[in-house]
Amino acid sequence: VRSFYEDDENSRMMPNQKDVITVIHNGEKRKKQKRLMLCDIISLHNQFKMRKFFNKEKFPHFQISFSKFAELRPKWCVSAGSNGTHTVCVCTIHQNFKNMCDAV
Numbered sequence: 001v002r003s004f005y006e007d008d009e010n011s012r013m014m015p016n017q018k019d020v021i022t023v024i025h026n027g028e029k030r031k032k033q034k035r036l037m038l039c040d041i042i043s044l045h046n047q048f049k050m051r052k053f054f055n056k057e058k059f060p061h062f063q064i065s066f067s068k069f070a071e072l073r074p075k076w077c078v079s080a081g082s083n084g085t086h087t088v089c090v091c092t093i094h095q096n097f098k099n100m101c102d103a104v
Helices: 003-006 039-051 066-071 090-104
Strands: 011-013 020-025 028-033 035-037
Touching: 003 035, 003 039, 039 066
Parallel strands: none
Antiparallel strands: 011 035, 020 028
């Protein structure tokens, strides 16, 4: 589930150096770059259920509820309405425009 959240199709890394979150892993602190989810959690859950690696032949009894899917979301994957994300637009039109302006 974590790799699904961190997939570039579902979330993007936030560009600023200060967009990090400190996570405690095995007793030591690590800094992780925040990732901005490209859609809401309900849509991601539906995509996860339809994904090819969610294979019924391999895992016939594997089902994940929405509440468990939301609980397994990593702390560094934030939604677009989270604090500090209002300055970041994730649409490709604005990103392409920004890249063209930066090139000039």
